[in-house]
Amino acid sequence: xxxxxWILGGVMLGLAVAAGFPPPAHAxxxxxxxxxxxxxxxxxxxxxxVQPDPKAVGDSAMxxxxxxxxxxxxxxxxxxxxxxxVCRSEDGRDLLATELSRSRRVxxxxxxxxxxxxxxxxxxxxxxxxxxxxxxxxxxxxxxxxKVAAVLQAAEELIGTPLAWGADPAEGFCDPATFxxxxxRRALGYRLPPTLDGLWEGTGVSVPVWDVxxxxxxxxxxxxxxxxxxxxxxxxxxxxxAGEVVRLNVGPGSGLTARIADVRRLF
Numbered sequence: 180x181x182x183x184x185w186i187l188g189g190v191m192l193g194l195a196v197a198a199g200f201p202p203p204a205h206a207x208x209x210x211x212x213x214x215x216x217x218x219x220x221x222x223x224x225x226x227x228x229v230q231p232d233p234k235a236v237g238d239s240a241m242x243x244x245x246x247x248x249x250x251x252x253x254x255x256x257x258x259x260x261x262x263x264x265v266c267r268s269e270d271g272r273d274l275l276a277t278e279l280s281r282s283r284r285v286x287x288x289x290x291x292x293x294x295x296x297x298x299x300x301x302x303x304x305x306x307x308x309x310x311x312x313x314x315x316x317x318x319x320x321x322x323x324x325x326k327v328a329a330v331l332q333a334a335e336e337l338i339g340t341p342l343a344w345g346a347d348p349a350e351g352f353c354d355p356a357t358f359x360x361x362x363x364r365r366a367l368g369y370r371l372p373p374t375l376d377g378l379w380e381g382t383g384v385s386v387p388v389w390d391v392x393x394x395x396x397x398x399x400x401x402x403x404x405x406x407x408x409x410x411x412x413x414x415x416x417x418x419x420x421a422g423e424v425v426r427l428n429v430g431p432g433s434g435l436t437a438r439i440a441d442v443r444r445l446f
Contacts, residue, residue: 208242208350210235210343214269223262225252230269237422240343240352245277246373247345250354252279253375254403254419280376306445308372308382315368319446326446329366330394334407334415337362340424342417355405358417358424359396362407369445378405383443396443397429408442 212232218225229243241247243266252258266275304319305311311319318329337348337358346352348361356375363369372378379402383395391397393410406416412430417423429435 208343208346208352209233210240210346210352211243213239213241218258218261220260223260225258225261225264227264227266228269229266229274235343237342238419240341242343242345242350242352243275244345245275246357247354248275248277249279249374249376250356251344253379254355256400256403302384302444302446304446305369306383308377309363309445310370312364312368312370315364317368319367319369323446326367327392327394330362330407331409333362333366334409337424338415338426340417342419342422342424353417353424355417355419358415359405359407362415363445367446375402375405378402378443379441383445386442386444388439388442391442392444394446396445397439398441398443399429399435399438401440 209231210233211229212235213227213229215228216225217228227248229241232240235241241251248264248266252261252264262279264275264277264279265273266277267273318326321329337353340348340351340353340358342354343352344354345357346354347357353361356378357373359378360371360373363371371382378396379398386395391408393408395408396405397408397414397416398405404416404418406414406427406429408414409426412428412433413426414429415424416427418425418427427433427435429439
């Protein structure tokens with residue numbers, strides 16, 4: 180996480196956050212570095228102090244858009260009570276103000292109906308929370324093993340892609356949500372929400388953790404991180420602590436098993 184400063188009720192706390200606003204024209208994508216985060220819980224406002232930096236990397240890097248703000252805040256749950264973000268330059272110019280939705284989906288109970296669906300017939304096309312890209316190849320009509328292979332290949336090809344909040348992998352960067360969205364669009368022509376809130380609140384069908392299959396979405400910590408299950412207890416995810424897309428072990432003894440909040444099936 181970027182180094183910055185929180186101001187909360189006059190108490191200084193070490194932490195940093197991100198936001199989004201109109202990109203400058205000199206970089207592709209236009210990256211900004213998070214310098215400071217100022218929180219005012221009295222007004223529910225977060226002020227993000229940033230500066231242009233085409234070499235920014237990892238959790239301090241972002242493309243300045245509302246999507247970047249939303250994904251950064253969603254991935255940093257300590258910021259969950261804030262309702263408004265203001266993006267500000269170091270010289271005090273306000274670059275963007277955006278209202279934030281902090282709704283939270285209730286964690287699913289894995290009941291008999293979901294368990295039956297998990298081992299039953301294939302899901303409808305398109306699955307919940309997904310639209311179809313008419314220009315994409317028709318792999319989504321292929322047998323399940325072909326679709327699994329397409330999703331895993333697309334995920335593996337993005338391993339090592341650096342983190343920048345709000346970025347699209349087509350620009351050489353991604354964040355946890357845009358990584359997942361890019362994989363499914365490339366592999367199956369699925370258009371997924373590009374935000375962590377959108378993935379958490381309405382994408383895919385919840386299935387039991389014990390039935391996780393390659394290609395499923397694995398959501399950790401109530402959706403603050405999402406990855407694609409590769410098999411053998413591994414997911415591919417754009418991990419803020421690593422600053423890039425990595426393979427993470429989520430099996431017993433990894434420390435991540437207990438953090439799995441939901442598994443979603445998309446095909």
